Amino acid sequence: MTQLSLATVLAESARKYPDKIAVIDSVTTERITYRELWQQTLAYASALQAKGIGPGDVVAIQIPNLADFPRVYYATLAVGATIVPMHLLLTPEENAYVLTDSGAKLLVAHSSQLENAVAASKIAEVDVVSVGPAVPGIERLEEAVTTPLRTYVSREAEDVAVIFYTSGTTGKPKGALLTHLNLVMNTIVNVFDIHDLHEDDVTMGCLPLFHTFGQTVGMNGTFRMGGTLVLLARFTGEAAIQLMVKENVTIFHGVPTMYIGLLEAAGKAEKLPELRLCVSGGASLPVAVLEKFNETFHAEIFEGYGLSETSPTATTNQPAFGTKPGTVGHPIWGVEVEIARPEIDERIELLPDGELGEIVIRGHNVFAGYLNNPSATQEAVVDGWFRTGDLGTKDENGFIAIVDRKKDLVIRGGFNVYPREVEEALARHPAVQQVAVIGVPDATHGEEICAVVVADPGSISADELIEWSREKLGKHKYPRKIRFAESLPLGPSFKVLKRELRKTYGSDAQ
The missing domain is CATH 2.30.38.10 (Luciferase; Domain 3)
Incomplete structure (x- = not known):
């Protein structure tokens, strides 16, 4: 069998670029070279071995976007174990389900997440150790460090490296099994076959590292090319712009809500970053947002598409084929x-x-x-x-x-209406900051089109927006119901949760 480990991504860059900065942690202000990151990883790996973790065991990780995430991630791979990244916004009960279903032997949690992690681990009867600042009564992973491993444990290419739990719209989340081959190949293709990336590029790491986009495209991709990853633990448009300017970030990966956040913050910023490449994924990017971003930041967004089950990248706009907005x-x-x-x-x-x-x-x-x-x-x-x-x-x-x-298709009076098309039209109205369109039950038409809109208070009425959209969309497509919200519900990967909107507005008979 062919031997291959995702740990190679960091190990080889530590060999090739030992003195380059691999990670900048904006919370702890650490600036860690590739040599240091790999040595810290091998030390953590020895601690995991001391805790009885070995090839084929499952380790769950509950850590925000801090330098401890890559340290624990690659340490788990280095001992030949499988990683389960835990979403940081789930309840202890939801996390306990993931721990039990995955057969996790250990949960490694950052001290900032311990309240949730300890509660989940008690339900699932899984041991928990912490990284980060010490917390009384909880064993720290550092305490178990013995002699750092000399190198990583080899695995077979088809062995499972990471289990991503997909946020199911119905029922319990499912654990998608990603192999070392899946993730190494996706990392390599993202870095070497799509865009012109350089080892002196600086990548903004504000996508959650527990999510497949931030993990494969952001972290693994940056380390594979020998770039620098700048970690932001909590995204806001203002914080992201400030950090990107400070650290001379050249590459931004984000989901549409992040691009909207950057645009909202741009007007208040003293200076904007000089971005070389922007990539959007995770959800459909309204063309109006793409155009406005290109105009404001003078940087082109390349929109792509993928899923947890596809490692994640499947398609993307890429210079070799030309680009086409809206695709x-x-x-x-x-x-x-x-x-x-x-x-x-x-x-x-x-x-x-x-x-x-x-x-x-x-x-x-x-x-x-x-x-x-x-x-x-x-x-x-x-x-x-x-x-x-x-x-x-x-x-x-x-x-x-x-x-x-x-499942988001709306059938109104026998006609298929695709919410994305309605959202694209409404996103072009200057008063609309964000919009999500859902189908709600209707006695006459079966389903009616409802647009949930985030807008400046008092800038537009529902009737005005309905009238405006009538001119832009076919008779069966324009929304008859407009509901204003202060914000849209977002999942852990910053996607709009339409199921929550359906719960809130689905029985709204107004």
């Missing part, structure tokens, strides 16, 4: 992305260019299945293709466009 570009190297007939479950039937269907993916990035859930794996992977649950099209030039999630 997620072309498949990455070694990956095929096609459109399949959505109503057929048991086999994959590909559709011609231009037709709307379900986006399906195959290649080195597709996961090894869902943990303890063969039926879900069987539904998701058909004829070697991963069914994404997203509806989209592929044009004659190969650009993939996402129309919407299959």
